[in-house]
Amino acid sequence: MVTNVAPEVTSQVTDEALVQRRRAQFVAAAVELFSSQGYYRTTIQDIARKAGVSSGLIYQYVRDKEDVLLLSLLSVLDSYKREIPRALAGLTDPLERCCAAIDAYCRVVDQRREATVLAYRSTKSLSADRRALIKTSELESNELISACLRDCMDKGLFREVNADLVTYQLVTFAHTWALKHWRLKELSTLDEYIAQGLEFFTQALLTPKGWRQYRKLQESREAPSVVGSKPEHPAAE
Amino acid sequence: MVTNVAPEVTSQVTDEALVQRRRAQFVAAAVELFSSQGYYRTTIQDIARKAGVSSGLIYQYVRDKEDVLLLSLLSVLDSYKREIPRALAGLTDPLERCCAAIDAYCRVVDQRREATVLAYRSTKSLSADRRALIKTSELESNELISACLRDCMDKGLFREVNADLVTYQLVTFAHTWALKHWRLKELSTLDEYIAQGLEFFTQALLTPKGWRQYRKLQESREAPSVVGSKPEHPAAE
Amino acid sequence: MVTNVAPEVTSQVTDEALVQRRRAQFVAAAVELFSSQGYYRTTIQDIARKAGVSSGLIYQYVRDKEDVLLLSLLSVLDSYKREIPRALAGLTDPLERCCAAIDAYCRVVDQRREATVLAYRSTKSLSADRRALIKTSELESNELISACLRDCMDKGLFREVNADLVTYQLVTFAHTWALKHWRLKELSTLDEYIAQGLEFFTQALLTPKGWRQYRKLQESREAPSVVGSKPEHPAAE
Amino acid sequence: MVTNVAPEVTSQVTDEALVQRRRAQFVAAAVELFSSQGYYRTTIQDIARKAGVSSGLIYQYVRDKEDVLLLSLLSVLDSYKREIPRALAGLTDPLERCCAAIDAYCRVVDQRREATVLAYRSTKSLSADRRALIKTSELESNELISACLRDCMDKGLFREVNADLVTYQLVTFAHTWALKHWRLKELSTLDEYIAQGLEFFTQALLTPKGWRQYRKLQESREAPSVVGSKPEHPAAE
DNA sequence: GATGAATGAGGCTTCATTCAT
DNA sequence: GATGAATGAAGCCTCATTCAT
Numbered sequence: 007m008v009t010n011v012a013p014e015v016t017s018q019v020t021d022e023a024l025v026q027r028r029r030a031q032f033v034a035a036a037v038e039l040f041s042s043q044g045y046y047r048t049t050i051q052d053i054a055r056k057a058g059v060s061s062g063l064i065y066q067y068v069r070d071k072e073d074v075l076l077l078s079l080l081s082v083l084d085s086y087k088r089e090i091p092r093a094l095a096g097l098t099d100p101l102e103r104c105c106a107a108i109d110a111y112c113r114v115v116d117q118r119r120e121a122t123v124l125a126y127r128s129t130k131s132l133s134a135d136r137r138a139l140i141k142t143s144e145l146e147s148n149e150l151i152s153a154c155l156r157d158c159m160d161k162g163l164f165r166e167v168n169a170d171l172v173t174y175q176l177v178t179f180a181h182t183w184a185l186k187h188w189r190l191k192e193l194s195t196l197d198e199y200i201a202q203g204l205e206f207f208t209q210a211l212l213t214p215k216g217w218r219q220y221r222k223l224q225e226s227r228e229a230p231s232v233v234g235s236k237p238e239h240p241a242a243e
Numbered sequence: 244m245v246t247n248v249a250p251e252v253t254s255q256v257t258d259e260a261l262v263q264r265r266r267a268q269f270v271a272a273a274v275e276l277f278s279s280q281g282y283y284r285t286t287i288q289d290i291a292r293k294a295g296v297s298s299g300l301i302y303q304y305v306r307d308k309e310d311v312l313l314l315s316l317l318s319v320l321d322s323y324k325r326e327i328p329r330a331l332a333g334l335t336d337p338l339e340r341c342c343a344a345i346d347a348y349c350r351v352v353d354q355r356r357e358a359t360v361l362a363y364r365s366t367k368s369l370s371a372d373r374r375a376l377i378k379t380s381e382l383e384s385n386e387l388i389s390a391c392l393r394d395c396m397d398k399g400l401f402r403e404v405n406a407d408l409v410t411y412q413l414v415t416f417a418h419t420w421a422l423k424h425w426r427l428k429e430l431s432t433l434d435e436y437i438a439q440g441l442e443f444f445t446q447a448l449l450t451p452k453g454w455r456q457y458r459k460l461q462e463s464r465e466a467p468s469v470v471g472s473k474p475e476h477p478a479a480e
Numbered sequence: 481m482v483t484n485v486a487p488e489v490t491s492q493v494t495d496e497a498l499v500q501r502r503r504a505q506f507v508a509a510a511v512e513l514f515s516s517q518g519y520y521r522t523t524i525q526d527i528a529r530k531a532g533v534s535s536g537l538i539y540q541y542v543r544d545k546e547d548v549l550l551l552s553l554l555s556v557l558d559s560y561k562r563e564i565p566r567a568l569a570g571l572t573d574p575l576e577r578c579c580a581a582i583d584a585y586c587r588v589v590d591q592r593r594e595a596t597v598l599a600y601r602s603t604k605s606l607s608a609d610r611r612a613l614i615k616t617s618e619l620e621s622n623e624l625i626s627a628c629l630r631d632c633m634d635k636g637l638f639r640e641v642n643a644d645l646v647t648y649q650l651v652t653f654a655h656t657w658a659l660k661h662w663r664l665k666e667l668s669t670l671d672e673y674i675a676q677g678l679e680f681f682t683q684a685l686l687t688p689k690g691w692r693q694y695r696k697l698q699e700s701r702e703a704p705s706v707v708g709s710k711p712e713h714p715a716a717e
Numbered sequence: 718m719v720t721n722v723a724p725e726v727t728s729q730v731t732d733e734a735l736v737q738r739r740r741a742q743f744v745a746a747a748v749e750l751f752s753s754q755g756y757y758r759t760t761i762q763d764i765a766r767k768a769g770v771s772s773g774l775i776y777q778y779v780r781d782k783e784d785v786l787l788l789s790l791l792s793v794l795d796s797y798k799r800e801i802p803r804a805l806a807g808l809t810d811p812l813e814r815c816c817a818a819i820d821a822y823c824r825v826v827d828q829r830r831e832a833t834v835l836a837y838r839s840t841k842s843l844s845a846d847r848r849a850l851i852k853t854s855e856l857e858s859n860e861l862i863s864a865c866l867r868d869c870m871d872k873g874l875f876r877e878v879n880a881d882l883v884t885y886q887l888v889t890f891a892h893t894w895a896l897k898h899w900r901l902k903e904l905s906t907l908d909e910y911i912a913q914g915l916e917f918f919t920q921a922l923l924t925p926k927g928w929r930q931y932r933k934l935q936e937s938r939e940a941p942s943v944v945g946s947k948p949e950h951p952a953a954e
Numbered sequence: 955g956a957t958g959a960a961t962g963a964g965g966c967t968t969c970a971t972t973c974a975t
Numbered sequence: 976g977a978t979g980a981a982t983g984a985a986g987c988c989t990c991a992t993t994c995a996t
Contacts, residue, residue, distance in 0.1 A: 019959070044368055046283040049986060060961045065988065126363045126422070131281060141425065165446075170430050171439055174423055175416060182415045185363070188378065193407050202408055209402075210447035256976075286969060297978045299972080308970065493980070518842055520757040523965060534982045539967065600837045600896070605755060615899065639920075644904050645913055652893045653886060659837070660885055662852065667881050676882055683876075684921035730955075760990060771957045773993080782991065 015073050018066045028067050029077055031057050036078045041120030045075055045128045075128055076136045082121040083143040089114040090150045100161050101219050104154040105204055111151065111180040112200045122184035148173050163216035172211070179203050252314060254304045265304050266314055268294050273315045278357035282312055282365045312365055313373045319358040320380040326351040327387045337398050338456050341391040342441055348388070348417040349437045359421035385410050400453035409448070416440050489547050492540045502541050503551055505531050510552045515594030519549055519602045549602055550610045556595040557617040563588040564624045574635050575693050578628040579678055585625065585654040586674045596658035622647050637690035646685070653677050726788060728778045739778050740788055742768050747789045752831035756786055756839045786839055787847045793832040794854040800825040801861045811872050812930050815865040816915055822862065822891040823911045833895035859884050874927035883922070890914050 017025045035056035039048040050071055054061040068074050093110030097103045115122050129140050152173040158164040183190060183199055190199060212220055254262045272293035276285040287308055291298040305311050330347030334340045352359050366377050389410040395401040420427060420436055427436060449457055491499045509530035513522040524545055528535040542548050567584030571577045589596050603614050626647040632638040657664060657673055664673060686694055728736045746767035750759040761782055765772040779785050804821030808814045826833050840851050863884040869875040894901060894910055901910060923931055 021959090024959085046368075050988080051986080061987090062962065062989080063960055066959070071987065123367065127367055128364075130360065130364055131283075145426070167443070168430065168439060171427070171436070172443070174419055174427065175440075175443065178415050178419045178423075179412060182411055186411055186415075189382070190408070190411065193405065199408070202405060203412075206404070206409070206412065206447045210443045258976095261976085287971080288969075291979095298970090299979065300977055302971070303976070495980090498980085520842075524967085525965080535966090536968080536983065537981055540980070545966065597841070601841055602838075604834065604838055605757075619900070641917070642904065642913060645901070645910070646917070648893055648897055648901065649890060649914075649917065652889050652897075656885055656889045660889075663856070664882070664885065667879065673882070676879060677886075680878070680883070680886065680921050684917045732955095735955090761992080762990075765958095772991090773958065774956055776992070777955070 015068055015077060017068070025067060028059075028063070030081075031059070032064055032067065032074060033077050033081050036074050037081065037121050037124065040075065040078055040128065041124045045124075045131050050074075072132060072136065076132060076139065078121075079125055079129060079132075079140055080143060082118060082125055083140065083147060085118055085121075086111065086114055086147040087143070087150065090147065094154075099219075099223065100154070100157040101163050101216065102223055104158050104164075105208075107151055107154045108176055108180065108204060108207070109200055111177070112183055112196065112203070115180045115184050116196050119184040119187055122181055126181070126185060148177060151176055158211070158216070162213060163219055164211040165213055167211065176207065179207075252305055252310050256303050262304060265296075265300070267318075268296070269301055269304065269311060270314045270318050273311050274318060274358050274361065277312065277315055277365065278361045282361075282368050287311075309369060309373065313369060313376065316362055316366060316369075316377055317380055319355060319362055320377065320384060322355060322358075323348065323351055323384040324380070324387065327384065331391075336456075336460065337391070337394040338400050338453065339460055341395050342445075342460075344388055344391045345413055345417070345441060345444070346437055348414065349420055349433065349440070352417045352421050353433050356421040356424055359418055363418070363422060385414060388413055395448070395453065399450060400456055401448040402450055404448065413444065416444075489542055489551060491542070499541060502533075502537075504555075505533070506538055506541065506548060507551050507555050510548050511555065511595050511598065514549065514552055514602065515598045519598075519605050524548075546606060546610065550606060550613065552595075553599055553603060553606075553614050554617060556592060556599055557614065557621060559592055559595075560585065560588055560621040561617070561624065564621065568628075573693075573697065574628070574631040575637050575690065576697055578632050578638075579682075581625055581628045582650055582654070582678060582681070583674055585651065586657055586670065586677070589654045589658050590670050593658040593661055596655055600655070600659060622651060625650055632685070632690070636687055637693055638685040639687055641685065650681065653681075726779060726784050730777050736778060739770075739774070742770070743775055743778065743785060744788045744792050747785050748792060748832050748835070751786065751789055751839065752835045756835075756842050761785075783843060783847065787843060787850065790836055790840060790843075790851055791854060793829060793836055794851065794858060796829060796832075797822065797825055797858040798854070798861065801858065805865075810930075810934065811865065811868040812874050812927065813934055815869050815875075816919075816934075818862055818865045819887055819891070819915060819918070820911055822888070823894055823907065823914070826891045826895050827907050830895040830898055833892055837892070837896060859888060862887055869922070869927065873924055874930055875922040876924055878922065887918065890918075 017029075019025055019028070032053060036048070036053045039052050039056060043052075050064055051061050053074065054064055057064075064074065068077065090107050090110050093106050094103050097106055125140075129137060132140065148170075152169045155164065155169045155172055155176075159166055159169065183196065194202065208216075208220060254266075256262050256265070269290060273285070273290045276289050276293060280289075287301055288298050290311065291301055294301075301311065305314065327344050327347050330343050331340050334343055362377075366374060369377065385407075389406045392401065392406045392409055392413075396403055396406065420433065431439065445453075445457060491503075493499050493502070506527060510522070510527045513526050513530060517526075524538055525535050527548065528538055531538075538548065542551065564581050564584050567580050568577050571580055599614075603611060606614065622644075626643045629638065629641075629643045629646055629650075633640055633643065657670065668676065682690075682694060728740075730736050730739070743764060747759070747764045750763050750767060754763075761775055762772050764785065765775055768775075775785065779788065801818050801821050804817045805814050808817055836851075840848060843851065859881075863880045866875065866878075866880045866883055866887075870877055870880065894907065905913065919927075919931060
């Protein structure tokens with residue numbers, strides 16, 4: 007789990023590789039603790055203990071506790087930015103890419119459920135300038151989604167909608183799996199949640215041309231996990 | 244602004260009316276401060292000062308600081324539960340009620356944007372038993388939405404979908420206006436946001452029968468603000 | 481021991497009389513500890529313990545540890561400003577007043593020897609703005625001395641010299657009793673030190689007219705403690 | 718700038734020349750930092766950085782941080798002991814030597830103003846045994862002054878006074894230029910300060926015989942900078 | 955000899971909570 | 976019922992010192 011280099015967070019230690027390693031170590035411990043206990047209930051000592059180092063050492067690599075939070079949040083956002091492209095690798099069909107992106111987003115969120123909640127809880131605990139870094143990173147990963155959307159619109163598969171707004175709807179859909187997991191897990195499995203969501207979004211966005219393409223995709227796959235199961239109501243006729 | 248009585252929060256003061264008044268006073272101050280500075284950065288002294296009372300007094304009405312948070316969060320959720328029925332009052336058409344509910348939800352969230360964010364930030368700061376109260380309250384206000392959804396499905400206006408899951412999508416859509424306001428406000432106005440959302444959801448949910456009813460509603464109103472503007476792509480054929 | 485009110489040091493507590501009392505209490509403990517162990521080696525806990533209060537209480541009356549130092553130093557300078565006028569009360573003869581002022585200064589320094597050293601050690605530990613308060617206070621007490629000097633010059637008893645420079649020589653002479661006490665106490669008693677100093681300064685400053693007046697003063701007193709013993713070398717002529 | 722060898726401060730390094738060089742290097746950095754920020758605010762890391770070495774290296778040449786302070790203070794006192802004899806070199810007239818010593822002292826102090834203040838601030842931060850070394854060194858440099866004084870007394874140029882006490886007055890006079898420089902620099906230049914002081918001290922100490930010698934000295938020099946300008950009131954008679 | 959990463963004790967400061975008035 | 980001064984536990988952060996390389 008590589009922590010992204012935040013050039014804004016300066017370290018006393020010069021060895022760049024060591025900085026990377028140590029920060030990843032601290033962030034791993036911090037994300038876990040912040041996620042389960044919250045930022046304010048987690049002490050630097052807790053993090054140090056869990057990371058197996060002394061508390062003083064952390065301060066060789068960050069300026070203050072808030073820096074640890076910043077790095078932690080960036081690492082979460084980073085995992086989004088890393089996983090989505092991975093899921094799209096090799097896929098060329100716009101519609102398939104779009105569905106795969108959403109599917110991937112939901113699955114990363116599921117894997118880092120607690121961390122996703124952390125981002126919602128704690129971003130406002132950052133100072134304005136650090137929060138700005140988070141916002142930038144968020145916009146970057148949103149861009150991965152909205153690019154897929156735009157591609158589908160350009161190809162006439164999706165209606166012309168405000169891609170940025172819809173992106174937020176998609177992103178929020180993924181996040182909600184984490185944010186409301188306490189309830190959603192009683193209502194469906196992750197696969198069902200994704201399937202239901204994809205169906206919902208396609209229903210809302212596909213053009214007639216899009217629908218044709220969509221049905222073709224469904225047929226051509228035996229393991230329709232990415233695109234989701236066949237919609238219960240195959241068409242709005 | 245009346246704070247809901249949380250019977251679980253006990254007070255040393257016996258005069259019930261006074262308890263109500265005092266708590267409302269504290270909670271008003273607390274919500275404002277928690278919203279702007281966060282729960283942990285806000286001190287009991289801050290709240291007392293803003294409420295114009297002594298810090299000791301607060302402890303006559305709550306057990307501890309977390310109780311103040313609980314009351315604050317409940318008061319936010321309460322405003323949802325109060326506003327939605329108000330918006331539905333007098334409306335009988337299922338589709339109209341559904342749209343009105345969503346519209347109302349978005350508008351309460353807009354009015355209490357910071358407080359909505361607070362709920363996401365701070366619910367996990369509560370102990371499990373207190374958090375349960377929040378969850379119950381959340382489910383209750385969700386029920387207001389899902390009832391509308393079910394009604395539309397029962398009447399054949401909406402496809403048969405998992406109402407609870409879709410409810411979360413609708414609720415989250417409203418919350419997102421607050422959670423991502425820093426970005427959304429650059430992309431659209433509140434009215435546009437609602438209109439776009441309603442269009443999106445109707446697109447995803449309406450049956451052919453529902454579409455006919457929907458168009459009728461649109462025509463019958465000069466100020467179609469609640470139901471939103473006509474969809475750009477009037478039909479999914 | 482009344483602490484001077486430093487309006488720059490603000491307190492959380494509103495009761496002015498209480499603020500006075502508490503600060504005096506803390507400052508008394510602090511001066512003693514700072515004097516013996518130094519500012520940095522003294523902890524707030526030390527001061528609280530010696531003052532018989534909790535450490536938190538101190539922070540209701542000062543902003544930070546440096547504030548305690550500021551109040552402590554001001555209290556020392558204040559004792560100078562209080563004692564010199566007291567020693568001059570009732571005296572009218574310019575020469576007598578001048579000698580009495582020096583004598584008094586030396587005796588306050590002797591009584592608060594450690595505190596005087598503290599002022600030299602720790603003034604630079606203050607931030608620039610707080611140090612400015614100390615400088616102002618120092619100039620005020622210097623003024624008490626230089627006024628006496630000027631009076632003597634105006635009356636033709638002292639040569640025309642730069643009163644401010646000579647004042648520093650006098651003031652430093654007094655302070656030196658504290659600063660170099662480790663050595664001076666082996667060389668002379670306080671009385672001898674004062675006598676020797678007065679002789680030295682008069683020798684350096686008296687005009688012939690001043691000399692006549694000086695001798696008259698000597699004769700007219702049986703207990704020549706203030707003006708010091710007769711100079712060993714009664715005249716330079 | 719050679720640091721005096723303090724045999725009490727032991728080093729892990731055996732090469733004596735290297736020890737000398739390294740210590741001088743550390744002390745140069747330390748004096749500067751201690752002077753500007755104070756002893757406690759200066760870290761070993763600061764010193765190492767300024768000296769261009771690693772922090773660990775310092776501990777090969779001193780036992781602890783206090784040792785660095787000791788060496789620093791000794792180096793300051795040393796510069797006094799080095800400069801005064803240099804100023805006296807070649808001078809034989811007792812009065813001239815005395816004035817030259819004072820003049821030199823004031824000028825060293827002026828050159829190392831911050832360091833002089835440091836000595837006053839930080840000597841008490843040393844442990845008793847280390848402080849004793851400082852006191853010894855101080856007495857040694859005082860001896861350079863008092864020897865001049867005694868010589869003048871022996872030759873009948875100065876009145877018979879307690880040479881040690883007067884020495885402290887002279888030494889303090891020089892130090893005051895540093896200690897109160899914030900104010901004195903507004904009142905006079907260094908040259909004026911010295912001139913005024915010399916005039917003051919001669920006025921206080923010269924015998925009639927001394928006066929004759931003093932005037933002769935004044936006349937015999939075109940650049941009377943050392944002895945100072947002619948006194949305004951050339952005689953007390 | 956030199957480096958600098960690592961340790962961990964210690965101090966300032968905050969703040970929830972209590973309680974005498 | 977209300978006040979607000981007082982308590983003291985707890986946490987962030989610093990920095991002298993060590994030690995493996």
